[in-house]
Amino acid sequence: xxxGQPTNSSENKHVFxxxxxxxxxxxxxxxxxxxxYNVTTTNFVPRTWDQISVLQPDLLMVDLVxxxxxxxxxxxxLHQYLSTTNIPVIIFSTDPRLLSRxxxxxxxxxxxxxxxxxxxxxxxxxxxxxxxGPAESAEQAAQQRPNT
Numbered sequence: 001x002x003x004g005q006p007t008n009s010s011e012n013k014h015v016f017x018x019x020x021x022x023x024x025x026x027x028x029x030x031x032x033x034x035x036x037y038n039v040t041t042t043n044f045v046p047r048t049w050d051q052i053s054v055l056q057p058d059l060l061m062v063d064l065v066x067x068x069x070x071x072x073x074x075x076x077x078l079h080q081y082l083s084t085t086n087i088p089v090i091i092f093s094t095d096p097r098l099l100s101r102x103x104x105x106x107x108x109x110x111x112x113x114x115x116x117x118x119x120x121x122x123x124x125x126x127x128x129x130x131x132x133g134p135a136e137s138a139e140q141a142a143q144q145r146p147n148t
Contacts, residue, residue, distance in 0.1 A: 012135040014038040015128065016057035018048060018074065019092075020065060024117070028061065031121060032128070036135035044070040049077060052084060058132045063117075064093040064102060072109070075102070079110035088112050088131040092119060 015037045017028050025041040032039045040055060042048055052060065060078070064071040075091070078084045091102045091111040099114045106112075113127040 012036050012038050013058040013132050014040070014055065015059045015061065015132075016052060016055060017041045017061040018044065018071070019061075019063040020044055020068075021063075024063070028124070031125065032135075035125065035128075037128070038135075044068075044074075048074060052078070052087075056083070057087060059088050059090065059128060061090045061092065062111075064091060064095070064098040066095050066098065075109040075111065079108065085110065090115060090124075090127050090131065092117050092124075094118075 015032050017025060017032075017039060019025050019028070019041070020043045022043070025043070029039045029041050040051065040057065042051065062071050062075060071091075075089065078087065078089065089109075089111045090113045091099065091109070092115040093099050093102075094117045096116060099116060102109050102111050103114050112131055115124055115127055
């Protein structure tokens with residue numbers, strides 16, 4: 001698990017993934033890195049807020065879990081501060097009731113996309129692309145192509 005530092009140092013877009021399950025964190029990290037995103041993963045540790053504030057990622061992915069307030073509290077806090085309120089958020093959960101609640105109260109929690117777990121990889125990647133576009137700018141992609 002990556003504890004606060006992006007997994008590669010390029011200037012590609014940065015996605016911060018928060019989930020309590022190590023297997024989900026690893027899967028999402030691998031998927032996003034294959035798409036050339038920089039990825040930071042963490043579970044709900046006390047430093048999560050500080051990490052987000054310092055790293056200022058391009059996108060947050062937050063898991064909501066039945067019977068746990070951590071995800072809700074983090075979403076509320078993100079939405080209250082000018083420095084983080086404009087960071088796009090994908091909310092995912094295994095419980096459709098939690099997703100419905102988050103979607104109904106998006107003004108309070110700030111989610112832009114809501115993805116049910118287990119998720120379809122194409123749906124998750126589509127949500128990422130819709131919110132922040134491809135990992136690399138067109139200029140970066142052109143610089144990395146060999147001249148022909």
